Structure formats: C-alpha cells, structure tokens
Amino acid sequence: MKKIEAIIRPEKLESVRKALEENGCEGLMISEIEGHGKQKGVVQQWRGEKYKIDLMPKIKIEVVVCDNDVEHITKVIIDSAKTGDVGDGKIFIYNIEMAIRIRTGEKGDKAIT
Numbered sequence: 001m002k003k004i005e006a007i008i009r010p011e012k013l014e015s016v017r018k019a020l021e022e023n024g025c026e027g028l029m030i031s032e033i034e035g036h037g038k039q040k041g042v043v044q045q046w047r048g049e050k051y052k053i054d055l056m057p058k059i060k061i062e063v064v065v066c067d068n069d070v071e072h073i074t075k076v077i078i079d080s081a082k083t084g085d086v087g088d089g090k091i092f093i094y095n096i097e098m099a100i101r102i103r104t105g106e107k108g109d110k111a112i113t
Contacts, residue, residue, distance in 0.1 A: 007092075009083070012080065016080045016081050019079070065112070
C-alpha cells in the first residue's frame, strides 16, 4: 500500500476530487494548508502599494491506494491539477506498512478497498 499526498492549488480541488472519484478512489482526506516552494511567495499590489505574500494557500489531498494503483491515481491527479504555471504543486508517495478498518478489523488491502 502507498499513501499519495498531493499539494495542489485551491481552485483545482473540485476537479481533482471529481477525477479521483470517477477513477475508483473512494476515500480521501483534504486539508487546507499554507506554504511556499522555490518562488518563496508572490509580490502583489493593492491601491498602489506593493506587498509580499510569503505563504500561499494550498490544498493537501491524501489517499491510500494499493501498490498497483499508484501510477494510475498519480496520473489522474496530475491531469486534473496541472495548469502549467509555477505553483501547480507536488505529489509525494509514502510506503504504508499496515491499514486496519476499525469497524470490521480487516487488514491490509481489504481495509482500503
């Protein structure tokens, strides 16, 4: 099992969520976060005054999938989140040692499918 953690633009949340649902990814976790990458924020102007926003609002989507679904789900996220501009986000993939469904006690892949 793998945990896929995707950091995306807030405006892409609904398209990514819908694409994941349409591709069989039923369970997900969503968090609102702030951060920056190489760009270190942005400089904006309001009423003639320039100011810097260091931390940009982002959305973190976390899904746990079977090993053989990682490539497909990763492609789904990329295809639905990509704009081609700086700040599109990142995807991180982690190994999951064990998953247990609390209600039934099912373990491993059965707990996430």
